Amino acid sequence: MDTSSCHSPIRQLPPEILVEIVRHSVLQETRLRDLARLSLVCKRWSIVIGDAAVLWGTINAAEGLSAVRKALEMAKGTPLDISFDEITANITRKDFFESIGERIAQWRSFVLDFTSGDWKFNLKDLKNGEAPNLKTLHLSGGRGAEKSGDVITLFGGQSGLPKLMHVTLVNIPINLAPLQLCGLRSLNLEETWAISSTDIMNIIINSPNIESMCLRWLESLAGEVPSKQVFSRPGSFGNPSIQLPSLLHLSLEYIPVSFLNLLLSTIAAPQLQKFEVDCELKEPRDAQLLLAGLHHHIPIMTRLVANAQTFKVEVSFVAYYHIQIGGLDITLSMEELPFRHSQETLDWVFTHLGKPVKDIAFHLYVDDGDFKLAHLEWLARRITVIRLMLYSDAYTGTDLEKIIPFLSQPTSSAPVTWLFPQVEILETNLGWENGYADIVEMIRSRHSAEDGKDGVAAPVPFREIWLSFGRYRSPPPVNMEFLQEVQKVAKGADVYWEDEKLT
Structure with a gap:
């Protein structure tokens, strides 16, 4: 930067305004480097930036050991936001x-983001130290970490972390019981096998003030019932009895159906x-x-779909259904499961x-799978589809062409009718060369x-037809005759090829 800046009107800015300008101008990924460079512009900038400890509190391992040490020195007693991503880190775990x-x-x-299953902590302070000002804790290990057998108790099992609001644990087995978390606003647990119901x-x-909760792939909850101590708390359980008036986002993915039932039956949001x-529903009892x-x-559920503009249903494989309507997203x-129970x-x-x-x-998306015509006929009689998307894998897809x-x-x-007679928009890729004629x-x-011929109403003519090769790394030549x-x-x-309208 030109040092003449120090002789411009910017010199008249109060230090606190200059600090705000600097704070918004430095890049997040090169924050420490940018601060060091700005400090060299002139003596005044060096003094103002050096005295503003708040500027130095964001520390990223990607910037290297010298930058981290410089930031810690300059940050003095200001709160620290620390991140270590094994992919981008320019410093060893031990040094960091x-x-x-x-x-x-x-x-x-x-x-903390590790890419491998070898996430063993070098940081003894994370196990034994005290973090009274910690608001956000994010620990993510690579796949395999959750099967290591080691369970970590954080911060010496402190009975309280008064300011902790956001917790994310992925693939790292943490013993949460001693922490007695009580002020959370968001909780994200994924493949963390040490977690109990x-x-x-x-x-x-x-x-009670939690706003977002995401639970994914928690196999450890299978067949387990919360302890009697939890059940014995006055007003803890009922139908429903746990009031979560601030909960805005609830995501429950691939957790045992028994716990899913317990949780959904217990909370009110x-x-x-x-x-x-x-x-995954494996038997009628699960459903x-x-x-x-x-x-x-x-x-x-009724409120979440009330103002939805699009209603989407995705069908893939034998009986995989994804229903996405407004704020409601259900995948089954x-x-x-027997076909009758799937229908029910x-x-x-x-x-x-x-x-x-x-x-x-509805918009219906049909992907590759071992299709049963009965499934599609049932759907066609149950819902009104106006947009039909048929997509086949260019290399492994073999069944979509049968539709x-x-x-x-x-x-x-x-009753005799056309399959999806209300479809106005058809989208499909051409993953099969022999499917052109079909x-x-x-x-x-x-x-x-013809409408009414043989007592059958004619289907609605297509208004738009979207064709593409799709999903080919090296698509074959365009067949203009087709x-x-x-x-x-x-x-x-209107006919489109690879998103371009044909004239």
Whole structure:
């Protein structure tokens, strides 16, 4: 930077204004380097920046050992925001942890990301030190860490971390029981096998102001019931009894259905804005438990979908359904569930969307899988699909092409109708070279169908047709003859190739 800046009107700025300008101008990823360079502009800047300890409190291992030591020296007693990412770190674990460990009392946030399963802590202070000012704790280990067998108790098992508000633990087994967390605003636990159902319920009971909770892949909760000590707390359990008036985002993915039922049956979150459930249902009892847990959340589900602009359903593999409507996001894997129970489960969900299902215009996404026509026919009779997306993997997909002929004629099963007769927009990639003729014939059949012929209503003509190769690393040459044929049989529909409208 030109040193003449010190002779410009900027010299007249009060130091606190200059500090704010500097704070907003330095880049997050090169913060310490930028501060050091700005300090060299002129003597006044050097003094102001050097005296502003608050500027130096963000410490990233990517900037190297000398920068970290310089920042710790300049930060003095200001709160510290510390991050170590093994991918970008320009310093060894040992040097980094030894440098920051002695300042643990100043930690405001501590973010640690390991890429490998070898996450063993060099930082003894994380196990034994005290962090009374810590607000954010993020510990993430690479896959494999959760199976190491070692469980860590943080901060010597302090009975309270009064300012801790945000906790994220991924793949690192932490013993949460001694910490008695009570002021959380966000909790994110993923593949952390040391967590028990008692731990989670204790956290929820003691964190009435929690705003975001995400639980993923917690196999340790399978078949486990919270301890009697938790159940014995007055007003802790009921139907529902734990009030979470500030909870806005709840995400529950691949946790045992038994615990999912317990949690959903126990909490009340009237202000939810985002509700995500992703679970695997292996037997009818699993489906019953899920629906029982969801039952008293029906008013919330209804509110979440009330103003939705698009209603999306994704079908993939034998019985995998993803329903995304407004703030409601439900994924059900029902591969091992009998078809009848799959239908009953989906029907319950559709029935409680807050409005008649037939009045909802759905977008349906169908991906590769071992398809059963009965599944698609059931969906076609249950929901009104106006946008149909069919996508096949260019290298492994083999089954999606089987759907096209079923879209070309009325169903053979009663009641006889066209499959997805209200579809106005069709999207598909061409992962099969032999499918061109089938696609052309399907479009021709639907566009030339006569309404009422043989007592069957004709399908709605396509308004838009989006075609692409998609998912090819080296796509084959464009087949112009095929595209011209599509335009011809489309009879005025807008036809797109790789997002470009054909003229």
